[in-house]
Amino acid sequence: MLTYIDKIRQIAEGFLKEGTVDMVIGFRRGTLPLMNEPCLIKRPEDVKKLVWDSNCGINLANYLTNRKEKIGIVAKGCDSRNIVNHIIENKIKREQLFIIGVPCKGMIDRHAIEALFPSEIEEVVEDESRIVVTGGGVEQIWSKAEVLQENCTICIHRNPVVYDELVADLVVEQKDVDRYEDIRRIEGISPEEKRDYFNDLLSSCIRCYACRNACPLCYCPTCFVDASRPQWVGKSQDPTDIETFHFLRAFHCAGRCTDCGACERACPMGIKVRVLTKKLEKDCLELFDWETGMDVEKRAPLRTYSPDDPDDMIR
Amino acid sequence: MLFKNLIEYMGLEPGRLHFSWISSAESTKFVEVVNEVTSAIKALGPRKSMVKTPLTDIKDKATEHVDIH
Ligand code: SF4
Ligand code: SF4
Numbered sequence: 001m002l003t004y005i006d007k008i009r010q011i012a013e014g015f016l017k018e019g020t021v022d023m024v025i026g027f028r029r030g031t032l033p034l035m036n037e038p039c040l041i042k043r044p045e046d047v048k049k050l051v052w053d054s055n056c057g058i059n060l061a062n063y064l065t066n067r068k069e070k071i072g073i074v075a076k077g078c079d080s081r082n083i084v085n086h087i088i089e090n091k092i093k094r095e096q097l098f099i100i101g102v103p104c105k106g107m108i109d110r111h112a113i114e115a116l117f118p119s120e121i122e123e124v125v126e127d128e129s130r131i132v133v134t135g136g137g138v139e140q141i142w143s144k145a146e147v148l149q150e151n152c153t154i155c156i157h158r159n160p161v162v163y164d165e166l167v168a169d170l171v172v173e174q175k176d177v178d179r180y181e182d183i184r185r186i187e188g189i190s191p192e193e194k195r196d197y198f199n200d201l202l203s204s205c206i207r208c209y210a211c212r213n214a215c216p217l218c219y220c221p222t223c224f225v226d227a228s229r230p231q232w233v234g235k236s237q238d239p240t241d242i243e244t245f246h247f248l249r250a251f252h253c254a255g256r257c258t259d260c261g262a263c264e265r266a267c268p269m270g271i272k273v274r275v276l277t278k279k280l281e282k283d284c285l286e287l288f289d290w291e292t293g294m295d296v297e298k299r300a301p302l303r304t305y306s307p308d309d310p311d312d313m314i315r
Numbered sequence: 316m317l318f319k320n321l322i323e324y325m326g327l328e329p330g331r332l333h334f335s336w337i338s339s340a341e342s343t344k345f346v347e348v349v350n351e352v353t354s355a356i357k358a359l360g361p362r363k364s365m366v367k368t369p370l371t372d373i374k375d376k377a378t379e380h381v382d383i384h
Contacts, residue, residue, distance in 0.1 A: 187324060195326030195364045240367040247325060254317050279324050283317050302317070313319050315335040315348060 001105050002128065005052045007167040008074055011100050015072045016044040021098050024072035025063050026050045033124040033133075034110040038063055050074075052167075054126055057107035057149060059262040061085075061216040064092045071097055076104035078151075078260035080160035081293025082216040085256055088296060091219060094162075101163025103171040106144065106152035107261070111270040113147055116140070151261035151274060154179045161294055180282045182275065198243060204269045205242050207235070211273050212249055214266035217256045224248060250276035255284045255300040258292050326364060330355045 012024040028039040028049045036055045040063070041047055052074070060073055061082035071092075075083060080101065086092045108131060114121065119136030126132070131147065133140050154177050159170045186197060209225060212218045224232040225245055233248065234241035250273075257277040264274050284290040287310050288301035301309075323329055333355070335348045 191323075191326050191328040194324065198325050199364070234367065238367055240365055243325065243365060247322065251318060251321060254321075276321070276325075279321055280317055283320050287316060310316050313316055313334050315333065315351075 002053055002126070004102060004167045005050065008052055008100060008102070009047045009050050011165050011167065012041060012050060012072055012074075013044045013047045015098055016041070016047070020070065021072040022069035024050070024074070024100075025060050026074040026100075027052065027056045027058070027060075030055070033121050034108065034113060052102065054106065054108040054131070054144060055110070055124070057110075057261060057265045058214065059216050059260045062214065062262070064097075065216070065219040066091060067096070069096070072100060073097060074100045074102060075160050075163065076102045077155065077157045077159055077161070078104075078258045080162050081157060081258040082260060084162060084293040084296050085258070085300075086216065088299065089256075094296065098165070099160065099163040101160035101166045103160070103166070103168055104152075104155075104158045105171060106148040106155070106158070107265075108144065108147050109149040110265065113142075115270075116142075116147075149261050149265065150272075151259045151264070155259075157258075157294075162296070180278065183279050183282050186275070186279075198246075199239055201271065201275065202242050202246055203239070205246070205271055206269060207237065207242065207245065208268060210266040210268060211263035211271075214262040215253070216260075216262070217253050218249075224252075246273065246276060249273075250280060253277050254280040255288070255290055255302050256292055257281055328359055330359055331362065 008026065012026065015021045015024060022042065024041045024047070026039060026041060027036040029051050030037045034055050036051060036053070036058070038058055038060055039049060041050065056076070059082055060075065060079050064071065064073065064083065064086055073079075073083070080099065083092070083097065083099065087094050113133060117133055117135065117138070117140060119138050121133055122135035124131060124133050126144065129144055131142050131144055133142070156174055156177055156179070158173055186194060189197065209223075212223060212225070225235070233244045257280065259274060259278060259281055261274065263277070264272060267273060281292070284292075284301055290301050292300070319332055319334070322332060333348070333352050337345050337348060
């Protein structure tokens with residue numbers, strides 16, 4: 001995956017020189033290890049800033065919303081599906097985009113590494129299969145497979161679904177993945193246990209809204225959590241307010257979430273917020289045979305009506 | 316459907332949230348549904364979570380606290 005970078009730079013430079021695009025959206029090295037950050041490259045000589053490794057877990061589709069320029073964008077599987085969703089929701093036009101497709105092999109779980117590493121992380125180096133973390137005089141080595149983000153271990157769309165150029169051959173998609181084991185377990189417990197589970201899960205939430213900000217789906221001019229007239233949801237740390245926020249945030253992603261994991265990655269408290277969006281994703285698949293972002297011609301379940309939509313909960 | 320599934324997934328007991336489609340001409344159905352909903356909810360009893368502590372209660376507790384010290 002590390003070899004991708006030359007190709008990404010080469011394509012980006014070509015696009016910018018020819019004037020095919022006004023800017024390229026990609027990743028540059030972050031100020032902290034494990035945290036590459038998005039960047040907008042406008043001049044061909046700046047393409048050397050672009051990087052690619054296993055710390056590119058942010059979803060770049062988030063930076064496309066309502067842009068008017070012609071844009072080259074680096075897109076792994078999940079980014080590409082969110083780009084499709086953006087096109088469907090008229091947040092960007094396909095004609096404006098030149099998609100640099102990146103066949104993905106999974107991103108590293110920064111929360112896992114931070115939890116496992118005994119000291120402050122100073123440097124992270126990786127090769128094709130391993131990552132080496134150093135800091136405070138300690139060095140630790142993991143195989144990448146051990147420390148992948150959870151959504152990457154169960155990902156079945158690693159290859160971009162739309163692209164104009166590819167930086168490498170497509171990777172083999174993971175087969176026979178059980179995507180919903182954790183969700184089924186929660187579905188199976190009693191209402192009291194569910195209540196306790198979610199109270200506990202969300203108790204450390206500080207309402208910073210990083211999960212919302214990182215998500216390409218959350219582009220409303222005024223988010224329901226920020227509105228004060230009317231105030232849709234309490235702004236306090238009361239468990240019910242927190243739960244309401246999370247319930248609604250997830251529900252707004254129904255039929256739109258690609259399980260890209262950007263929300264979970266962004267959370268400073270390491271809360272597994274995907275437990276909620278994944279339930280919706282599972283239901284959309286089971287009830288509406290729907291997978292997000294696979295086809296620009298198809299409309300999401302909550303935007304369409306069909307006489308055979310499941311409705312057995314209506315009396 | 317997605318809404319109901321998600322809220323029950325988060326711990327709302329089945330039987331507390333009801334959906335119905337009743338035309339203005341269906342008075343009998345309206346009565347039936349209202350009776351069904353009320354008895355289902357009575358059977359479940361008062362809800363314990365997803366209920367916000369009213370500010371007045373918090374204030375009472377705070378004053379109690381001050382009194383003790
Ligand atoms: S809710 Fe999370 S996993 Fe889903 S699209 Fe948004 S950032 Fe990605
Ligand atoms: S990012 Fe984490 S702490 Fe911040 S609002 Fe979301 S869940 Fe809560």
